[in-house]
Amino acid sequence: MNYALHEVLEVHEMAVFKTTCLTKSKTMKALVTDERLQGIMQQDIDVSSRQLQEYASILSNAKQQ
Template identity: 75%
Template sequence: MDYALHEVLEVQEMTAFKTLCLTKSKTMKGLVSDEELKNILQQDVDTSTRQLQEFASILSKAKPN
């Protein structure tokens, strides 16, 4: 699929942001003792992982112009 350069760059920027969110949630999950907060952080880890897989799929299909 043909994407404009700015679209590819935006997906790369979102990927970088979600990677940071994933790292933070995984790290914080190991530091908290509240089970409800751990569950929320785990949900964020799962969601971020799924989103990063979707971004990777989009980027792998992007044809350079």
């Protein structure tokens, strides 16, 4: 599938934002003492990691075309 330049840039922007969120969650999780909140943050870390892999795949496919 061919992507327009603005689409590639939007995915890149989402990846940058999600990377920032992931970094913050990983950092803050180490400082949190509440187990329930740590669990929520771990879920966010897992989901964010998966999303970043998907964004990387999209960007990789866009560069190959």
